[in-house]
Amino acid sequence: MKNFIKKAGFVLGCSLLPIIVFGITIYIVLTKSTDYKYELESNRDFDNKYINNFQSLGSMVAFGDKGINVTPVDAYIESGMVIVKSKIENKTGVNLKLKNFGIVTGNFTKNIFYTDYDEDTVLNNGDSKEVEFEVGAYDIMNTSDDFPTNMVFTLGAYNASNNNYNEYNLDFTIAWKYASP
Numbered sequence: 001m002k003n004f005i006k007k008a009g010f011v012l013g014c015s016l017l018p019i020i021v022f023g024i025t026i027y028i029v030l031t032k033s034t035d036y037k038y039e040l041e042s043n044r045d046f047d048n049k050y051i052n053n054f055q056s057l058g059s060m061v062a063f064g065d066k067g068i069n070v071t072p073v074d075a076y077i078e079s080g081m082v083i084v085k086s087k088i089e090n091k092t093g094v095n096l097k098l099k100n101f102g103i104v105t106g107n108f109t110k111n112i113f114y115t116d117y118d119e120d121t122v123l124n125n126g127d128s129k130e131v132e133f134e135v136g137a138y139d140i141m142n143t144s145d146d147f148p149t150n151m152v153f154t155l156g157a158y159n160a161s162n163n164n165y166n167e168y169n170l171d172f173t174i175a176w177k178y179a180s181p
Contacts, residue, residue, distance in 0.1 A: 059175035067092035068155075068168045073130065075174045080137050082106075084151060084172055089128035095160035096123045102155050102167075104133070106140035106148030113153055122160055147176040 060072035073085040090096055097120045104113040116132040123129055133153050140148050153170045 061173050062086060063171045064088070065169040065171075066166065068170065069128075070170045070172075072172060072174075075172070075176075077137055081134050082137050082140065082148065082151075084133045084153070084174070085130065086133075086170070086172070087128055087130050088123070088155075088170070090123045090125050093125055095125055096157040097121070097160050098123055098131075099156040099158075102153060104135050104140065104151055104153050106135070106151040107146060109140045109142075111135055111139035115155075120158075123157075147174075149174055149176070 060075060062070045062072040064070040067090070069089040069091060071087045071089075073087060075082070075084045077083070098115070098117055100115045100117045100119050100121065102113055102115075103110055113133050113135040115134070121129075140151070151172045151174065153172070155168050155170055156165060157168065158165050
């Protein structure tokens with residue numbers, strides 16, 4: 001009986017050994033991949049700090065669309081956000097309820113932008129209003145040196161009288177200064 005127990009223990013130990021080795025291997029792989037993930041995130045945080053507080057050189061041009069005129073005011077990157085300020089003027093012939101978000105295209109990437117408007121801000125025909133467009137820097141930049149020189153903000157608006165929806169492409173060309181202000 002003692003021999004049988006010894007043999008059974010040996011067989012059991014041999015069959016558990018691959019499971020133990022496999023478990024240790026999985027543990028090591030998961031630990032290393034988690035370390036690598038945190039390393040990537042810390043590098044991204046570093047880049048985020050690197051692009052913080054850049055401003056436009058002052059060389060900006062902008063074009064409106066379908067009766068919306070746009071005049072650029074400023075562009076800068078602050079706290080990981082690209083911020084473009086402008087003054088828009090409504091010459092569409094109707095009062096517009098402007099949406100406070102939309103799609104931005106910058107250097108061949110697309111993402112969602114937000115404005116500093118309240119939901120359904122009204123811009124009456126003939127009036128003008130300053131607007132601040134915001135988008136995450138890494139949502140449209142591939143690296144910390146990939147400044148978006150051309151950005152198109154597609155701003156949605158409803159006709160205030162009949163609720164017809166229209167989109168207006170506001171096209172900005174921006175030259176960036178490569179030194180903190």
